[in-house]
Amino acid sequence: MAPRPYAAAKRTLSFADKLFEVNWGLVLLIALIGMAGIAMLYSVAGGQFQPWALRQLGHFTLGLIVLLMAAMIDIRVWMSLAYPAYGVALLLLVAVETIGHIGMGAQRWISVGPMELQPSELMKIALVLALARFLHGKSMEDVSKPLPLAIGLAMIGIPAIFVFLQPNLGTTLIIIMDGCALLFLAGLSWWWIGPTLGAIAASIPLAWQFVLHDYQKARVETFLNPAADALGKGWNITQAKIAIGSGGVAGKGFLEGTQSRLNFLPEKQTDFIWTSFCEEFGFVGALALLILFAVVIFYGVQTAMSARSQFSRLVAMGVVLNFFFYIMINGMMVMGMIPVVGIPMPLLSYGGSAMLTVMLGFGILMSVHIHRQVEIPRHSGGII
Amino acid sequence: MPLFDKKDKSRYATFTRRSVGMGGGMAAVFAVLAGRLYQLQIRDGDQYLEDAEANRVSQRLLAPPRGRIVDRFGVELANNRRNYRVLLVSEQASEGAEHALEQIGKVIHLTDQQKKKVLRDIAANKKFVPVPVAENLTWEDFSRINLHLPYLPGVQPDVGESRDYPFGKEAVHILGYVASVSPKEKAAESDALFSLPGYHTGKRGIEKEFDKPVRGRAGTSRVEVNAYGRIIRELGKDAGEPGDDVYLTIDRQVQQMVASKLGEESAACVVMDVHNGDVIALASTPGFDPNWFNNGLSGAQWRELTTNDHKPLLNKVVGGTYPPGSTFKIALALAAVEAGIATTDYHVTCSGVYNFGGHAFHCWQRKGHGTMDLQQAIQHSCDVFFYETSRRLGIDRIEAAARKLGLGAPTGIELPGERGGLIPSREWKQKTYKWAWQQGDTLSVGIGQGYVTVTPLQLVQMTARVASGKAVSPRIVHSVGGRLMPREAPAKLDFGDEALATVREGLRKVTNEPGGTGFPWRITEPGFEMAGKTGTAQVRVFTREERARGLTKNENLEWKMRDHALFVGYAPVINPRYAIVNIIEHGAIGHPHVVMARDILHFCQQRDPARMPNAYPVTSAAADAPPKKQSQAVPVPPSKAGG
Structure with missing residues (x-):
């Protein structure tokens, strides 16, 4: 087939063009969810801007700037940054093992100036970029060949192991699921996928025995039978379910959530913020928020499918899936459907590191959207 | 090399297909989340709301x-x-x-x-x-x-x-x-x-x-x-x-006086209003500070309380039973007059020993009291007189008199742990020992020894009854929460006025006539005189050999073996108001118990709490009003009895 070069692929978009191309509807949607989160942080602090709401507003504003800046960067620049970013993220990940300090019983942060940086968060983005770039150069047949597949799996596996060692089971799961999803989207043969799924199912008992930490096992055990230790380890799940359930149809009203205000909810400002939201705004509010999330994801999938380069498509889907996995794991966790693994609700939960990575992800997604017409040859390195 | 080829196209198609599939999967997950929300918030919402309330409230x-x-x-x-x-x-x-x-x-x-x-x-x-x-x-x-x-x-x-x-x-x-x-x-x-x-x-x-x-x-x-x-x-x-x-009904001032007088002796003392039964003071020593239990008792304190041989935890007034000793002669004397035995001509000669049924029953006065009438016998506490009198009375009449005076049965005071004591009877002995009552048993009972035991509270009740001529019972609680304790006005005591008058005169002589066993410790202030009766309760029976060797002196015995010292009394002699009992366990050396009783009765009359305006939130006209006028119990004027 004759080459069909697109004008847009050659053309360099002006800054004004790019600003115009930004999907402002999506930005508004994200801002809406972010504001809901800040409102909840105001509520769980007992109607106070301190200690969370105001700072989260700062995180969000910073995140918005990051989003727009990332959106302005040409997708081919992102492509060329993919491997270096992966390298840096991996280095940082190793660094937390050595210079990171203990927080929440796990080494997850390193201090970068005044900010606490979570390399595992950065890694999620870096992995998406690097894996997309790697897979961009591989045809469907290549992807299913042992060597490229092995390289792809290694790219997923190495950071996954380091995050797991921190230990951070939730993020490990997201990295693995995200990575595997990209391999799948790149066209990995079902011949690989089927047996692997079988093997995973078979290895769960072994993992239970040898790999999981005691506290991780406790979480699973608690999940399977929360009533057995309702005041101990089952506390979190029990109280979270009470908070959500007691919201009823219409909720208790803003600032009226007793479960969070009276501290029955643990980690109410981070992992369990969604529970407080459900408590105060009820089924109606929670469903509305879920729909907002779904719309964001829909936009993302649409963006991915409208992009004209494999790298862009994979990156977009990777970012969207990352966002989705957060929602899925956190939502299921606080509603007592899976064990507690310590994953925040994106855009809602308090925390600068998570907020920035999510916004960076959306920025790159936006860059894909803006540069959706850009075509990048399979063998191109992405540099303009 | 072309920019794009077939391979690109096919992988784009696959990507799109798989992305749509994933989108569907994601939508399914969202549906699951929504379903779970429905489950928690709508289906089970009410239950969780209850749980939340239970948490919160x-x-x-x-x-x-x-x-x-x-x-x-x-x-x-x-x-x-x-x-x-x-x-x-x-x-x-x-x-x-x-x-x-x-x-x-x-x-x-x-x-x-x-x-x-x-x-x-x-x-x-x-x-x-x-x-x-x-x-x-x-x-x-x-x-x-x-x-x-x-x-x-x-x-x-x-x-x-x-x-x-x-x-x-x-x-x-x-x-x-x-x-x-x-x-x-x-x-x-x-x-x-x-x-x-x-x-x-x-x-x-x-x-x-x-x-x-x-x-x-x-x-x-x-x-x-x-x-x-x-x-x-x-x-x-x-x-x-x-x-x-x-x-x-307690007067704290009198209570303080009583408690301080008893000190650390193993003793019991009650002061009671003879007309209405009000307990003015009630003390059992040694005691303990009840505040200890608030602050948590130390092991040492608890050991001290439980192992002390003076039994500080026991309220001896209601929970201690003692042979009444010579104080029981009051009951005997009343029975004797009532039965027509102790007429004015009735005399018994005391030689110091009374032989009966092959046994020698000794008088405390080894050299004998000589010939005495009833009042003299009370005054001197002559044992031989009462051996003879009790023999004539027989146990049945003695028992009846003791019961009328309230002995051998709980008084019903509002305190826990009250014991009944024992007034023996023929049936009781037959039932308990499967052995018939012997006259020798009667003789022992006649001087308040043998089977008979009473509580100090019963003794003061007896004394109050004799003094007032009314069947009063002690009470210590006036009202609770503004509600009066139910109490009937005491009935007249079932003894003739003559019997009561005679015995009262005998009791007056004990502490007011030379030779009376309590004379050295009398109240001398005119108008405040007391009447009373001393008593000694043997803890240990001396063997013939010990008597022969003259080892009957209490000073020679260890504390636990010494006799109990008893005193009952009332004052004033004319128009009595306060009755007292004072028992010092194993205290039969000197007469500290009589001295204490005298001082307490004296103080009590001077203060006269029964006639002071009380602070009760409610009053009962019948039981509380002090009789301003002479009651029906007319004491014998001293002039007539003195001679």
């Missing part, structure tokens, strides 16, 4: 103030004071109770014993129950705890109320004390108050007998609490009802 018990116990003039004998204390909720102690105790121990002083007790209490209670760690803290210690509170998870400072007995051990055997609820009490009844941390119930005395009204009714406060149990705000309140105040 806590029913707090409010301890009602325990009712006060006051004397007849309103002096508080038992009241409540602020109790600054520290509670520990083991469930909230994040690093365990032991660690928490260690931390508390760094702020205030805690002994190892206290710590052990707290750990025991924690083990015995549910994890969320606050357990008292330290009570009755000083303000300084309490402030320090509050200051360090942020570093002491699970620790709750608390201002409660603690029982206080301002006069210590002075009236301990009337009041009793309070202490932690025992497992037995918890099993017997379920008062919501029992679940309060460190709640105390009455254990002895009035505190026990009137525990329920004095407790009051627990109030409740519905409060909103946070997850750490901290109260955020009050939602509703039921104040409960404070405990009832108990008004005693």
Whole structure:
């Protein structure tokens, strides 16, 4: 087939063009969810801007700037940054093992100036970029060949192991699921996928025995039978379910959530913020928020499918899936459907590191959207 | 090389297909999340709302103030004071109770014993129950705890109320004390108050007998609490009802005098109003400070209380039974006059020994009293006279007289642990020993020995009955919570006026005529004279050999073997008002018991609490009004009896 070069692929978009191309509807949607989160942080602090709401507003504003800046960067620049970013993220990940300090019983942060940086968060983005770039150069047949597949799996596996060692089971799961999803989207043969799924199912008992930490096992055990230790380890799940359930149809009203205000909810400002939201705004509010999330994801999938380069498509889907996995794991966790693994609700939960990575992800997604017409040859390195 | 080829196209198609598939999967997950929301919020929403309310709303018990116990003039004998204390909720102690105790121990002083007790209490209670760690803290210690509170998870400072007995051990055997609820009490009844941390119930005395009204009714406060149990705000309140105040008939001034007179002797003393039975003072010594039990008794204190051979825990007034000794001769004398035996011509000659049935019954006066009539026999306490008289009376008539005087049966005073004592009868002996009553038994009973035992309270009741001619019974509680204790006006005593007059004159002679066994310790102030009867109760029977060797002196015996010294009396002789009993266990050396009784009766008459305006919230015209006029019990004028 004759080459069909697109004008847009050659053309360099002006800054004004790019600003115009930004999907402002999506930005508004994200801002809406972010504001809901800040409102909840105001509520769980007992109607106070301190200690969370105001700072989260700062995180969000910073995140918005990051989003727009990332959106302005040409997708081919992102492509060329993919491997270096992966390298840096991996280095940082190793660094937390050595210079990171203990927080929440796990080494997850390193201090970068005044900010606490979570390399595992950065890694999620870096992995998406690097894996997309790697897979961009591989045809469907290549992807299913042992060597490229092995390289792809290694790219997923190495950071996954380091995050797991921190230990951070939730993020490990997201990295693995995200990575595997990209391999799948790149066209990995079902011949690989089927047996692997079988093997995973078979290895769960072994993992239970040898790999999981005691506290991780406790979480699973608690999940399977929360009533057995309702005041101990089952506390979190029990109280979270009470908070959500007691919201009823219409909720208790803003600032009226007793479960969070009276501290029955643990980690109410981070992992369990969604529970407080459900408590105060009820089924109606929670469903509305879920729909907002779904719309964001829909936009993302649409963006991915409208992009004209494999790298862009994979990156977009990777970012969207990352966002989705957060929602899925956190939502299921606080509603007592899976064990507690310590994953925040994106855009809602308090925390600068998570907020920035999510916004960076959306920025790159936006860059894909803006540069959706850009075509990048399979063998191109992405540099303009 | 072309920019794009077939391979690109096919992978784009695959990507799109798989992305759509994933989109569907994601939509399915969202549907699951929504479904779960429906499940939790709509299907089970009501149940979870209830759970949330149960979390949020806590029913707090409010301890009602325990009712006060006051004397007849309103002096508080038992009241409540602020109790600054520290509670520990083991469930909230994040690093365990032991660690928490260690931390508390760094702020205030805690002994190892206290710590052990707290750990025991924690083990015995549910994890969320606050357990008292330290009570009755000083303000300084309490402030320090509050200051360090942020570093002491699970620790709750608390201002409660603690029982206080301002006069210590002075009236301990009337009041009793309070202490932690025992497992037995918890099993017997379920008062919501029992679940309060460190709640105390009455254990002895009035505190026990009137525990329920004095407790009051627990109030409740519905409060909103946070997850750490901290109260955020009050939602509703039921104040409960404070405990009832108990008004005693005691006069604290007389009580103090009695308690201080008895000192550390093993003794019992009661002062009673002969007309209405009001107990003016009641003491059993040695006592103990009831406040000890509030603050937690130390092991040493408990050992001292339980092993002391003077039995400080026993209220000897109601719970001690003694042979009445010669005080029993009052009952005999009344029976003898009543039976027509002791007429004015009736004389018995005492040679110091009375031979009966091959046994020699000795008089305390070895050289004999000579020939005496009834009044002289009382005055000198002649044993031989009463051996002969009791032989003539027989046990049946003696028993009947003793019963009329209230001996050998509980008086019904409002104190726990009252014993009945024993007035023997033919049936009783047959039943108990399967052996017929012997006349020799009667002779022993005739001088208040042998099988007969009575409580000090029965003796003072007997004395009051003789003095007033009314069948009065002692009472110590006037009213509870403004409600009068039910009491009937005493009936006339079932003895003839002549018998009573004769015996009273004999009792007057004991302490007013030379040769009377109590004469050296009489009240000399005119108008305040007392009448009475001394008694000695043998603890140990001397063998013939010991008598032969002259070893019958109490001074030669160890304390436990010495005789009990008894005195009953009343005053004034004309128009009596106060009766007294005083028993000193193993105290038959000298006559300290008579001296004490004299001083107490003298003081009591000078003060005359029965005629002072009392502080009772209610009055009963019948029982309380002191008889302004002469009662029907006309005492014999001394002029007639003196000769």
